[in-house]
Amino acid sequence: MPSQLINCRTGYGTTLDKPKQPLSFAADVLGYPIAIDFSQLDTMKGKLVGQKIIRFSDLSGKTVDDEDIVRVIVTQHPDLEGGPVELEALADELSDVEDSALDLVTFELYFPGEEEPDQLIMELDKFNALATDAPMPEIIKGATKVSRSAMSPRSGLVAAKARPDYASLEHAGKPHKGKTQDAEKKLVQEHLDEINERLKADGLRMIDLSNADHVARYGLETLAMERTKATS
Template sequence: MGKKTIHVSDFTGQLLGPDDEVVKVVVLEHPDLVAGPVQLDATPVEVENIDDAALDVAVVEIHDRHGGGEPRRVVLTASEFDTMATDVPMAQLLRTAERVRPPKARRSPEKVDYGTIDHAGKPHRGRVTEEEARLVREHLDEVNKRLADAGIRQVDPVDPEHAARYGFPAAD
């Protein structure tokens, strides 16, 4: 048994042939959109006038006590927003206004402490502290069981690299 896939325009229901160009339209925001962005398929003809229909809008965030600590996002026509500036024209106000810097991205949620029994012996590029080495030497079976359960290489005290890294006596 075989399967046959047919493509139709999401806007008009028009059947799209195998050689027809399909335009992907991603809806980012819409009052009826409840579960995040969606993708719609269309023909080039169906979306050719979309730029002509586009509105000049201003998207603003309102940071006040009514948002419960979260800003409210508001979309309004640019001309409606422009009328809010009564002292100087909005274009001038926007050129001279204070810039907002985006929040700095965090490197990592938290640093791993290899000097604890939960992380001692895990491979890492940093320097092995005396505390980590002591934990590995004193709790080798427990450390190796945890590493094996996680699918990570185990610490081998006869391996010259591991012996040097964790302070095991050199093998004769």
């Protein structure tokens, strides 16, 4: 969160002779929490001769000195929307981060008939445990190298795209690999007819309340019973 230089003038450009606020107050300016100290205000001449900008840690809310600020760029997080974000924190707040960091493996799954790969992250030990014929490090070293620039749709590998958010009305109910999350189940349960209309328009399979797999996948047991009674 970059610091902001606060000009203590009114919106009409006139100098504040005396602040109506206490000598020190906190404010939120352009989305950045700051504090302004008016203790340097020369009340005799009505001129601001100095000001103090206080910055806060995004993690704890504690005040941060410039020499102790650590910039934290969050590149991946389930709640991220629209790209990476920047946070500011105290160095002491992050002292144990590197020791707590996990060894992770990022990989993609290209299933037959799927245009987009599933992008997954696993802990290193769990990923290595998938190898049963030989140690995973040996398999990785002997595996075929893949160049992103050399990929083409004909090769069966396509450039990775952002995975659809199945917990949204735009994508809920679409066929996909992996576990169906509670958020997607809830959307399907509450908007089944609307979702089925979209699926039909997109040429995808619709969710069938008479299909046991569909009912179990989206938790539609109650809805299936209600509609069965309504039609009987």
